[in-house]
Amino acid sequence: MQNTVEHRCDLLVIGSGAAGLSLALKMADHCNVIVLSKSDLNEGSTRYAQGGIAAVFDDDDSIQSHVEDTLAAGAGICDENVVRFAAENAKASMQWLISRGVPFDQEKDQDGNLRFHLTREGGHSHRRILHAADATGEAVQSTLAENVAQHPSIHLFERYNAIDLIKQNKTDKKCIGAYVWNRKKEQVEIIRSRFITLATGGASKVYQYTSNPDVSSGDGIAMAWRAGCDIANMEFNQFHPxxxxxxxxxxxxxxxxxxxxxxxxxxxxxxxxxxxxxxxxxxxxxxxxxxxxxxxxxxxxxxxxxxxxxxxxxxxxxxxxxxxxxxxxxxxxxxxxxxxxxxxxAHYSCGGVVTDLDARTTLDNVYAIGEVAYTGLHGANRMASNSLLECVVFAHACAKHILANFDQDHSRCDIRPWDESRVIDSDEAVIIQHNWHELRLFMWDFVGIVRTNKRLERAMRRINLLKQEIDEYYSNFKVSNNMLELRNLLCIAQLIVACAMERKESRGLHYNLDYPDLLEKSGPTIIRKSTFKKSAEL
The missing domain is CATH 3.90.700.10 (Succinate dehydrogenase/fumarate reductase flavoprotein, catalytic domain)
Incomplete structure (x- = not known):
């Protein structure tokens, strides 16, 4: 077994969008940070966000109105405390972005004074969307990337895939790093870190038609599930109209x-x-x-x-x-x-890794921020322009909690090197390509905008068969980008279908012809590896 290259840092941020870069910048004056970017630094969902970011800047608007609009869009299952937390911290978060140089559009008022131009989107009762023309995400991404590139304590690892979190031991709730795949050198490496934050974005690449870039393959959610984190509300995948x-x-x-x-x-x-x-x-x-x-x-x-x-x-x-x-x-x-x-x-994953107001997951030193996380903000449907807002608000909350616990003791136990002694190069990559296309097509047909029980059952049977094939493939062949993504997408597909099967109603983004009505009482669909039905083969 050959030695595996190992890197060390205080904070590993897996993901380089608005959430990950905001956290890195908030932490960089206090510790050594590694930011893992699956592709080039500027490639990700943040870059493609056009509309803007919701925050109360108009005197005719109010935080209460923002809260009420978000709760209404969430179809009754938002966490009201989380919604209020996001709305109350929205303006300060936007002012932080402005201080970093994000060029939100401005206009002159009746007195000739400059003010931010606010637009309105679906579900909002007031104009409260800050924007940079129709390319807000690109303005946010490029500005934060410039800030990150200039900071000596932030180390960028571009074109790296995260493979799995490394737990201290099988029963412990603490992680000590991650196995990652260096796409340029085509080798697996280790990053050891005291704190780990997942900021990998969503999972809409599981569908044949999506607005998302190629990197949106649910990697963080799948990694968190395999490590033992709770997952919630994966049935609520937003389809941008x-x-x-x-x-x-x-x-x-x-x-x-x-x-x-x-x-x-x-x-x-x-x-x-x-x-x-x-x-x-x-x-x-x-x-x-x-x-x-x-x-x-x-x-x-x-x-x-x-x-x-x-x-x-x-x-x-x-x-x-x-x-x-x-x-x-x-x-x-x-x-x-x-x-x-x-x-x-397919546009946005409203579910994800369960977190609290400090962005903590159910693992002790693992956090999740942005689209990868289920915070309770979106409920059964995300209101427009609350996504980038969530990224920045919870990046700041995450940084605050990490700093408050920065002096806690961290174990220095050994990490098992990556073992490739019993695997070979793939003999037929067509298997990956074929299964990839099959998965995305039947997810679109059976688990799309309108669902039925039979469609969900049919999808789960196919997912379980494909997962068996890919698990065998993963065990026998060296890793590759497409194989890692397909492995994660099959996990995501299982989680989406499993959550959809659990919900016996139609609410928000989940519409099932066999359960067309709303239940009187409802809440999030939370699944745990320790208690979930074995029949789902998760």
């Missing part, structure tokens, strides 16, 4: 802010339809809008529906949505003159 429908569009998102500024959804002939589904019309929450588009597509036999903002002045459209305008024009669509073809796509 409006992704650009075009063969050359990739996963390009059409921000909800268009509807906030007056765009409306319509049939191919231009007939609006959202008023038939919800009294809030085009500003209804995302689950309502996604199901409405899906229903109209199936009813009419159409490949897409349309989003029309062409009735607004051309200069207004180009100024407020420059990236969307340029992207659509590059594909031959002039949004100042014609509607945009759109379809729903």
């Amino acid at each position: 409006t992704c650009l429908f075009h063969p050359d569009a990739g996963n390009f998102l059409i921000t909800e802010a268009l509807r906030g500024e007056g765009a409306f959804l319509c049939h191919p002939d231009g007939t609006p339809f959202m008023h038939k589904f919800d009294e809030r019309g085009d500003l209804a929450p995302r689950d309502v809008v996604a199901r409405a588009i899906d229903f109209e597509m199936k009813r009419l036999g159409e490949d897409c529906m349309y989003l029309d903002i062409s009735h607004k002045p051309s200069d207004f459209i180009v100024k407020h949505f420059p990236n969307i305008y340029r992207k659509c024009r590059s594909l031959g669509i002039d949004i100042t003159r014609q509607p945009i073809p759109v379809v729903p796509a």
Whole structure:
């Protein structure tokens, strides 16, 4: 058994989006930090967030209103204490981003003084969305990345996959590091750390159609589950209602802010339809809008529906949505003159690793922040522009708790080297490719926007068969990026289906034709390895 390269730090941050980089910057003046980035530093879901970040900056708005809107969007199962915590800390978190240099859009008020331009999105009763044109996520990501690159105590490990957390022993609740795969050198290494924070983002790559980048394969959730963390609400996967429908569009998102500024959804002939589904019309929450588009597509036999903002002045459209305008024009669509073809796509995981207000998981020194975590903020549906907010608020909470416990004793026990003495290079990578495509297709067909008991049962049978194949493959062949991601996505698929089977109602993002009604009493779906039904083969 050859020696494994080992790195050491005080804090290992697995993930390099808004959550991970915010935490790294908050901690870097106090300790040695390693940030693990699965791809290049700027590649991740944060970069693609268009709309903005919700926070109360207007005197006509209130924290209570933000709380009430979030609770309503969450369909009755948000944790109200968490919602209030996020809303109360929103403004300070945004001011911290501003102090770091994030260029949120500004405008002049009636007296000629500059103020932040606030927009409105679905589910919000007031204008409270800070934004940087229609590329807020990119502005946040690039600004934080510049700050991180300049800090001597932050060490960036780009193009590294996290494989698994390393526990002190099988029964202990403390982790002492992680096995990671250096994609450039194609070798497994060890990072030993006193504290570990998962900030790996969501898991929407488990679906065939998604707005997420390729890195969103649920790695942190899967790693946490294998290590023994509690997981919750995986049945609530948000499908963004409006992704650009075009063969050359990739996963390009059409921000909800268009509807906030007056765009409306319509049939191919231009007939609006959202008023038939919800009294809030085009500003209804995302689950309502996604199901409405899906229903109209199936009813009419159409490949897409349309989003029309062409009735607004051309200069207004180009100024407020420059990236969307340029992207659509590059594909031959002039949004100042014609509607945009759109379809729903898997967008955001409302469930994840169970944490408290300090971002602590059920393992002693392991934290989770951002989309990887289930905090209780989103409930059965995430309200628009609460995602980046959650990243920053809980990064700050996580940093505060780690610093308060920084002097606690940490064991220095040995870590077993990675053993590749009994594995070989893969003989047929086609197995990974085939199973990959099969998983994402049946998850879309059977566990998508509308579900049934039979579809869920069929999906679980296929997941269990594929998992057996991949577990055998993982045991016999050297690791690779695609194999690690497929291993994690199969775990994510199991967790999603298992949670969906547990919920005997339709609520928020989970809609089951066999249980179309709401239960009078409901709460989060929390699953634990120690007590979960053995029949699910988790």
